Amino acid sequence: MGVFGPRKAMEGGAGMAGHQLAKTLSWPHLIALGVGAIVGTGIYTLTGVGAERAGPAVILAFAIAGAVCACAALAYAEMATLIPAAGSAYTFSYTAMGEVVAWVVGWSLILEYSLACSTVAVGWSGYLVGWIQSAGIHLPPALLSGPHAGGVVNLPAVLVALGVMGMLIAGTRESATLNIILVVIKLIALTIFIAMALPAFNGNNLEPFMPYGFAATEIDGQKRGVMAAAAIVFFAFYGFDAVATSAEEAKNPGRDLTIGIVGSMAVCTLIYMAVAVAAIGATPFTTLANSPEPLALVLRQLGQPTAAYLIALAAIVALPSVILVMMYGQSRVFFVMARDGLLPRSLSRVSKRTGAPTTITLLTGIAIAAVAGFFRLDEIAELANAGTLIAFIAVGACLMIMRRRAPDMPRLFRCPAPYLVGTLAILGCLYLFFSLPASTIARFVLWNALGLVFYFAYGRRHSLARISKE
Secondary structure, X not given: OEOOEOOOOOOOOOOOOOOOOOOOEOHHHHHHHHHHHHOOHHHHOHHHHHHHHHHHXXXXXXXXXXXXXXXXXXXXXXXHHHOOOOOOHHHHHHHHOOHHHHHHHHHHHHHHHHHHHHHHHHHHHHHHHHHHHHOOOOOOHHHEXXXXXXXXXXXXXXXXXXXXXXXXXXXHHHHHHHHHHHHHHHHHHHHHHHHHHHHHOOHXXXXXXXXXXXXXXXXXXXXXXXXXXXXXXXXXXXXXXXXXXOHHHEOOHHHHHHHHHHHHHHHHHHHHHHHHHXXXXXXXXXXXXXOOOHHHHHHXXXXXXXXXXXXXXXXXXHOHHHHHHHHHHHHHHHHHHHHOOOOOHHHHOOXXXXXXXXXXXXXXXXXXXXXXXXXXXXXXXXXXXXXXXXXXXXXXXXXXXXXXXXOOOOOOOOOOOHHHHHHHHHHHHHHHHHOOOHHHHHHHHHHHHHHHHHHHHHHHHHOHHHHHHO
């Protein structure tokens, strides 16, 4: 037993009868899962939030966030093929460092995935409302935003979260196949946007390039600067960790996970840079700042109302794929924590018909719908980022620990320069974490304090790993 409690055996993915996930996914499903999660609300809606915090240098913020995520993705790829079990960073941490660290990471992942789903649901609602209003239809404002904006509940966000929950309960393979179709729609829409916005590129829109400087600094009660923007547009890049979470359901984990994680990151980084350059080059950043539908706004500014209408429609059709992947990842982390005894074991039951964890998916969907209905997009995204950054730091550490502890174990993907990549992932994520607003960090610390209370009151006493050691 290590200093942080018992560690999981390397083959920790096996479960007891009735607690095992069905192997239904191949590499096209996994690349689509990765691209489906990564290309979504971040590029469709957070471009405006990033521009408000960094000005034209939001382009640089995307590059920095992408570089940090690339290091984390390489670490994930090696760890996922070394330990092809459900749970991603939680399972890696349990194996490499011990139960207490695994709990903190798992609890942070629950926060990440839940709030990421809610963020996308709110972003989707923004596009839906803009699209409906552009057609001359006006819905009751009280049902279009939460109490923070003078409304009662963001009903479209609630409904899309519950709809995706229903799809996931229907089965993993069916959901993943639908996701491939939605991913293709998103990529076509972004390609059209780039093709229409780039010809209107105006170099004057990039001046001044860095109006708020590089470091995250407090200006008028809000953190601004390139790193402040990077800390929130970072949300636009993660999603590949949901591919690692699907390890237990991959038909050929070694090959499929490597292709899924590295492939989805490479495709998405190129797309993001092109979209950011096209958007900022075509429209002054002050116009884009905090728009709930920045890409559609750019096209309307360029006198292309039909294209703006179609881009918004593509976002409405395709953004639910991000909710699908994130809710999928959240339910799998919950599932593994329950299977390990840290949460009630009854939650890890899977459906005999679909091989998916129905009870957990139902609870997850209801919680996500509630958060989406009542909270603001930027606040939810920032808190989701805090959870993700902790998970990425843990995976960077796991990569280096397992290289030292088990250097000769077969690795179907070997991360190049593992100690350099792991260190860069940890330092980059720490810098981004402390670039988040102080209030976000305080909420995150409170969330984990509550989690540790639950762990010591329940999880520690029911842990299967601890019981088997005694």
